[in-house]
Amino acid sequence: MKVYIVKDYHEMSKKAASIIAVQAAMDPDSVLGLATGSTPVGAYEYLRKWSEEGTLDFSGIRTVNLDEYKGIAKESDQSYYHFMRENLFDHINVKEENTYIPDGEKEDIDAVCRDYEALIRKLGGVDLQLLGIGRNGHIGFNEPSETFPGECHCVDLAESTIEANKRFFESAEDVPRQAYTMGIGTIMNAKKILLLASGEDKAEAMYQTMCGPITPRVPASVLRLHRDVTIIADEAAMAKAGTR
Numbered sequence: 188m189k190v191y192i193v194k195d196y197h198e199m200s201k202k203a204a205s206i207i208a209v210q211a212a213m214d215p216d217s218v219l220g221l222a223t224g225s226t227p228v229g230a231y232e233y234l235r236k237w238s239e240e241g242t243l244d245f246s247g248i249r250t251v252n253l254d255e256y257k258g259i260a261k262e263s264d265q266s267y268y269h270f271m272r273e274n275l276f277d278h279i280n281v282k283e284e285n286t287y288i289p290d291g292e293k294e295d296i297d298a299v300c301r302d303y304e305a306l307i308r309k310l311g312g313v314d315l316q317l318l319g320i321g322r323n324g325h326i327g328f329n330e331p332s333e334t335f336p337g338e339c340h341c342v343d344l345a346e347s348t349i350e351a352n353k354r355f356f357e358s359a360e361d362v363p364r365q366a367y368t369m370g371i372g373t374i375m376n377a378k379k380i381l382l383l384a385s386g387e388d389k390a391e392a393m394y395q396t397m398c399g400p401i402t403p404r405v406p407a408s409v410l411r412l413h414r415d416v417t418i419i420a421d422e423a424a425m426a427k428a429g430t431r
């Protein structure tokens with residue numbers, strides 16, 4: 188596990204974007220596993236900028252997103268489908284047909300999850316998986332639980348996740364209660380993993396992830412068992428883990 192402690196969100200974003208850019212340059216057909224939320228927005232801004240300047244080419248890149256709310260329309264402002272278009276896809280030369288996100292409009296849980304897992308396999312697996320981390324240590328929408336879920340599945344979102352994500356909605360009542368997510372097994376199958384964390388509200392999760400027991404109560408702790416993980420975290424997020 189490589190750990191880079193950087194000064195702030197800006198430095199984290201630039202370093203993360205550089206790693207993604209190198210991946211795209213070294214392997215122009217890469218499968219990138221992508222995340223939503225506040226954490227990767229700055230990195231996506233750099234990728235857009237470098238792409239607009241002509242330094243980066245995404246024409247052969249395939250992308251698979253970690254997760255999507257269940258029961259949300261694609262065109263809704265809060266869907267991850269919409270988020271990815273607004274923050275990245277509409278501004279780079281990735282081909283729309285090469286971008287994949289679990290279909291939150293579909294109700295058939297088994298079909299959505301089976302098809303998404305099969306799709307990732309068909310693409311040859313994820314080359315570089317980008318992750319944020321929840322305040323409760325979740326990755327994707329794999330919430331703390333008694334076991335590590337293997338494959339793509341549908342989850343009931345934890346109250347703390349609904350609380351954290353209500354900032355994107357009118358109110359907490361509007362946050363969908365369920366989501367489709369890659370499983371821990373799906374994430375662990377990625378060849379490389381890049382975990383980003385910024386801000387003091389992630390400090391406890393980072394401490395538990397890096398220094399606590401490896402347990403499904405802290406889903407991100409499993410990353411310590413992966414052979415190629417890079418963490419980029421700012422000083423605030425490392426305030427507990429970095430000092431012990």
Ligand code: F6R
Pocket residue numbers: 221222223224225226227253254318319320321322325326327328
């Ligand atoms: C998003 C995702 C989540 C977020 C996590 C952190 O696709 O899978 O695990 O990475 O909830 O969210 P932010 O970045 O908003 O703090």
